[in-house]
Amino acid sequence: MCYIVVEHSMKVMKKSVILFLCFVAFAVGMSRINAQEKPQKIAKEKAESEKGPALYDYDPDFLATQKAKRAEIERIRQLIDSLDIPASRRFKLVRDLYKGKETRRLSKILLAETKFEEGDNEGVKQ
Numbered sequence: 007m008c009y010i011v012v013e014h015s016m017k018v019m020k021k022s023v024i025l026f027l028c029f030v031a032f033a034v035g036m037s038r039i040n041a042q043e044k045p046q047k048i049a050k051e052k053a054e055s056e057k058g059p060a061l062y063d064y065d066p067d068f069l070a071t072q073k074a075k076r077a078e079i080e081r082i083r084q085l086i087d088s089l090d091i092p093a094s095r096r097f098k099l100v101r102d103l104y105k106g107k108e109t110r111r112l113s114k115i116l117l118a119e120t121k122f123e124e125g126d127n128e129g130v131k132q
Contacts, residue, residue, distance in 0.1 A: 079103060
């Protein structure tokens, strides 16, 4: 009978040791994960506190240039929308405009705008 009790207590002890070792391994793994997150958080905070992207060092007027480009695209887009043309042709013009291509279609529209402005100015002078 003592043999059975000793054997049972040995099994319980083995299970508890294995459970304890698993818990220790889990705790060590979690500490390593936390250690990896801390430098990343510090690097993110440091990057956010800096003055801005390196692009601004080389081209300080980058944002102003982008705003001017968007304003020009919007102006031409309004001109295209005001024309009485089929939807398929309007779509092609807008596509050319946003892709930055200088095509015949787009240059005709811009030329028509210039001629319209010149004719409008002459009418005002008279």
